[in-house]
Structure formats: structure tokens, C-alpha cells
Amino acid sequence: MAVFKVSVSVIIIALVSSSLSLAHPGWGFGWGGGGGGNSGGYIGLVPEFYQYSCPQANDIVMSVLEKAIAKEPRMAASLLRLHFHDCFVQGCDASVLLDNSATIASEKNSGPNSNSIRGFEVIDEIKAKLEEACPQTVSCADILALAARGSTVLSGGPYWELPLGRRDSKTASFSGSNRNIPPPNSTLQNLLTFFNRQGLDEVDLVALSGGHTIGVARCATFKQRLYNQNGNNQPDETLERGYYFGLKSVCPQSGGDNNISPLDFASPAKFDNTYFKLILFGKGLLTSDEVLLTGNVGNTMELVKSYAEDEGLFFNQFAKSMVKMGSISPLSDYNGEVRKNCRRVN
Numbered sequence: 001m002a003v004f005k006v007s008v009s010v011i012i013i014a015l016v017s018s019s020l021s022l023a024h025p026g027w028g029f030g031w032g033g034g035g036g037g038n039s040g041g042y043i044g045l046v047p048e049f050y051q052y053s054c055p056q057a058n059d060i061v062m063s064v065l066e067k068a069i070a071k072e073p074r075m076a077a078s079l080l081r082l083h084f085h086d087c088f089v090q091g092c093d094a095s096v097l098l099d100n101s102a103t104i105a106s107e108k109n110s111g112p113n114s115n116s117i118r119g120f121e122v123i124d125e126i127k128a129k130l131e132e133a134c135p136q137t138v139s140c141a142d143i144l145a146l147a148a149r150g151s152t153v154l155s156g157g158p159y160w161e162l163p164l165g166r167r168d169s170k171t172a173s174f175s176g177s178n179r180n181i182p183p184p185n186s187t188l189q190n191l192l193t194f195f196n197r198q199g200l201d202e203v204d205l206v207a208l209s210g211g212h213t214i215g216v217a218r219c220a221t222f223k224q225r226l227y228n229q230n231g232n233n234q235p236d237e238t239l240e241r242g243y244y245f246g247l248k249s250v251c252p253q254s255g256g257d258n259n260i261s262p263l264d265f266a267s268p269a270k271f272d273n274t275y276f277k278l279i280l281f282g283k284g285l286l287t288s289d290e291v292l293l294t295g296n297v298g299n300t301m302e303l304v305k306s307y308a309e310d311e312g313l314f315f316n317q318f319a320k321s322m323v324k325m326g327s328i329s330p331l332s333d334y335n336g337e338v339r340k341n342c343r344r345v346n
């Protein structure tokens with residue numbers, strides 16, 4: 001019996017530590033930094049976190065996603081982006097889901113999010129079903145991570161083993177949201193600075209930008225490129241001509257700020273490597289997309305070219321970088337809580 005006990009605990013330790021190596025891409029990663037809320041006692045995230053407490057968690061997430069994405073393919077993109085906007089502001093703690101209240105200044109109203117992020121009703125539906133099946137067990141932060149992976153898979157992209165066990169914040173950061181989410185007209189150096197602050201490097205920047213293989217952007221976010229990129233009333237010269245004229249017809253010089261254009265016009269609902277191929281032809285939609293090729297800092301040009309050439313390479317790195325992004329300053333142990341309703345603290 002004693003032998004049995006020892007070997008079981010060895011197996012458990014082995015399981016946990018192999019998962020830990022996935023969850024910890026390396027120390028010096030910035031845990032608790034960048035405005036993160038993780039103050040010590042960090043144990044780490046493990047893929048088996050809900051194995052006993054809610055084994056059907058991922059199935060429930062997937063069944064809601066399948067319906068939502070069948071009804072509106074863009075929803076996959078919106079949910080992927082929601083996880084990104086959560087993780088870059090005080091870590092992956094579902095702070096982005098909190099509504100305004102007496103104690104919360106909602107991140108939903110920040111510059112990068114207002115009139116832009118979406119998908120909250122789908123998260124609510126997933127949460128309601130999970131509360132029925134396993135009350136107060138699956139955190140909203142983990143729901144965002146599961147929804148991002150599921151949305152990627154349902155759009156034709158890669159699957160990855162997903163470390164779980166994030167807890168939900170009791171706070172949000174409106175100012176952190178304004179400060180930490182990179183703007184679309186960023187230079188390459190700026191993008192790198194924003195990503196480095198979160199413990200992410202240039203490889204993560206290029207691979208994760210590949211999330212723009214699905215979804216759309218509003219004219220407001222790229223109009224400057226069409227009419228006045230450098231303050232001289234000229235268009236961005238890196239824009240391919242035909243593409244430029246097409247975009248001008250969608251986005252007039254005045255008005256139309258909420259008109260939309262696909263980030264990857266060739267296959268806007270399919271998760272593939274066309275995004276990188278388009279960038280090579282001057283058909284990236286945002287400045288932040290095109291500068292990955294033209295920005296002339298570090299190795300990003302080579303990375304764009306290699307992902308354009310090799311979809312498998314892109315998928316592999318996207319999966320790795322999503323695990324890394326999903327591990328930014330999670331709350332664990334007794335920090336935070338598992339919200340009953342993702343929109344408010346318990």
C-alpha cells in the first residue's frame with residue numbers, strides 16, 4: 001500500500017511538473033510585473049485542472065461556441081481577441097469582463113475596447129451552462145482561454161494543450177487598458193515594447209499577430225494609412241495600390257469610421273497563414289501588421305516570410321505563444337475568486 005501511495009504521488013508530481021514546464025516558458029518572464037496581480041504563492045496552471053471538478057468543462061464551452069460561430073463566423077475572431085485584451089491588462093484574470101459598478105471602472109470603456117470588443121453574451125452563455133453543471137468551479141478567466149482556443153480550432157487553426165486554473169480578479173483597470181494594449185498605428189519598436197512588457201518576445205509578436213487571419217477592423221483603426229500616414233496628407237506608401245483603392249471605397253475621408261474591412265480579406269473566417277502572405281504583397285490592413293515586414297527591427301521580417309511559406313510552422317508557434325500569453329500573471333491559490341457571473345465580482 002505504501003509503495004502504491006508513493007508511486008501515485010510520484011506520478012502526480014511528474015504530471016504537474018511536465019505541465020508546469022508548458023506553463024512556464026521561462027523564469028524572468030515577468031510574473032507579477034506589468035501591473036500583474038499575482039503576489040507570490042504562484043503554483044502554476046495545469047491542463048488537468050478541472051479533470052475531477054468539472055470534466056465536461058471544455059465540451060460545454062465547445063458546444064456553445066459551435067452554435068455561436070455557425071450563426072456568426074466573426075464571433076471566433078471576437079472571442080480570440082477578448083482573451084488577448086484580458087491578458088495584457090493585469091494578467092489573464094477576466095478583468096476585461098467586469099461591467100461598470102460602484103467599485104469598478106470597466107475596461108470595456110477604454111480607448112482600445114470601447115465600441116470594439118465583443119462576444120460578452122457568448123461568454124455569459126458559457127458561464128451560465130457551466131454554473132449549472134459545476135457551480136462556482138470554472139473561472140471566467142479560464143473560460144476566456146478555452147473560448148480562444150476553441151474559436152481557433154473551429155476556424156481551422158491549431159489545437160494546443162491548455163494550462164488551466166486561472167482565478168478571476170476582483171478589480172479591473174481602465175487606465176491599464178488604455179496603457180497596455182498596443183495601438184494599431186504603432187511602430188515596430190513600439191509593438192516590441194508593449195509585448196516585452198508582458199514577457200513576450202518578437203517571435204510571440206509575429207506569431208500572435210497572425211490572429212489577424214480572422215476577423216475585421218473598423219475604418220477608424222486604419223484610415224490614417226489611406227489619407228495621411230505621415231502628417232503630409234499622403235497614403236502609406238507600403239500599401240499595395242489596388243488594395244489601397246479598395247480600402248478607400250470602404251472608408252471615405254470623412255465619416256464611415258465604423259465601416260469595417262477584413263484583416264485578411266482573402267479568407268476572413270478561416271484560420272490559416274494567408275495573413276502573412278498578404279503582408280508580403282503590401283496587403284496587411286493595419287500599420288501594425290505591415291510593419292512586421294517593413295519595420296526594420298530585429299528578425300520580424302524573416303519571421304513573416306517563414307510563416308507565409310510554412311503554415312505548419314506558424315500553427316506550431318501560434319499555439320506556443322498562445323500558451324505563453326495565456327500564462328501572463330494569472331491569479332492562483334487564494335488570490336482572486338471564481339466569479340458566479342463574469343460581469344461582476346461575487
Ligand code: HEM
Nearest residue numbers: 077078081084116182183184208211215216217218221288
Ligand atoms: C500586435 C498588436 C496588435 C494590434 C495593434 C492589434 C490591433 C487590432 C485592431 C485595431 C483591431 C480592430 C479593432 C476595431 O476595429 O475596433 C483588431 C482586431 C482583432 N485582433 Fe488585434 N491587434 C494586435 C494583436 C492581436 C493579438 C495578439 C491577437 C490574438 C492573438 C489579436 C486578435 C485580433 C482579432 C481576432 C481581431 C478581429 C476581432 C473581430 O473581428 O471582432 N490581435 N486588432
